[in-house]
Amino acid sequence: MSGRKPSSARRIADALMEECGQTYAEEAGIRLKDTPQPLYQLLVLSLLLSARIRASVAVAAARALFDHGMRTPRRMVDATWQQRVDALGEGHYRRYDERTATQLGDGAQLVLDTWRGDLRRLREEADGDRDRLMEGLRRVPGIGPAGADIFVREVQSVWPETGPWLGAKALQGAERLGLPTSPGNPTQAARGHDDARFAAALVRAALDKDIVDAVTEAARRQ
Numbered sequence: 001m002s003g004r005k006p007s008s009a010r011r012i013a014d015a016l017m018e019e020c021g022q023t024y025a026e027e028a029g030i031r032l033k034d035t036p037q038p039l040y041q042l043l044v045l046s047l048l049l050s051a052r053i054r055a056s057v058a059v060a061a062a063r064a065l066f067d068h069g070m071r072t073p074r075r076m077v078d079a080t081w082q083q084r085v086d087a088l089g090e091g092h093y094r095r096y097d098e099r100t101a102t103q104l105g106d107g108a109q110l111v112l113d114t115w116r117g118d119l120r121r122l123r124e125e126a127d128g129d130r131d132r133l134m135e136g137l138r139r140v141p142g143i144g145p146a147g148a149d150i151f152v153r154e155v156q157s158v159w160p161e162t163g164p165w166l167g168a169k170a171l172q173g174a175e176r177l178g179l180p181t182s183p184g185n186p187t188q189a190a191r192g193h194d195d196a197r198f199a200a201a202l203v204r205a206a207l208d209k210d211i212v213d214a215v216t217e218a219a220r221r222q
Contacts, residue, residue, distance in 0.1 A: 102141075
């Protein structure tokens with residue numbers, strides 16, 4: 001075996017994963033797999049995360065919705081608008097709660113009408129084309145480019161044809177950490193790590209300077 005130390009990029013990637021290598025789906029209690037319920041829950045989380053609000057608040061709001069039984073599009077539609085507002089409020093998602101409650105109801109109805117409640121049908125429609133998948137996601141009320149980006153970033157662990165995918169916010173994190181930001185290069189440094197977890201960790205670095213400082217110091221000590 002070679003006695004050479006890992007490259008600085010590799011040391012940073014390893015330190016980043018040690019510091020915060022968790023997807024937002026995991027933080028929200030979603031056991032992501034290729035089945036209808038967790039995929040829908042990820043769609044809800046992506047909508048909440050895409051607003052101009054703290055990620056921790058979006059995660060808390062998603063947990064509150066799920067705790068109140070709104071884990072499927074049918075249950076989301078069957079809940080009243082006020083029940084959705086109240087659940088969002090429990091998660092302190094108050095700035096956009098009324099608009100978001102409407103979007104969640106309308107979006108759930110679209111998922112039922114268009115894909116019979118199963119986002120795997122959207123995957124089939126996209127047929128391995130990430131752009132087509134993101135275009136389909138943007139049909140859902142409340143899911144714009146940022147929400148589609150988040151969904152694809154997190155779903156790549158179970159839909160591998162969508163990855164490796166970082167997205168704009170993760171690339172900001174790579175830049176803050178001094179990782180190369182040309183297409184593909186940050187993920188090369190993270191080979192051996194889960195792409196979705198690495199991308200989420202980069203997003204966390206983009207949002208929190210303390211993470212950047214901790215990772216940089218840990219990588220220096222390696």
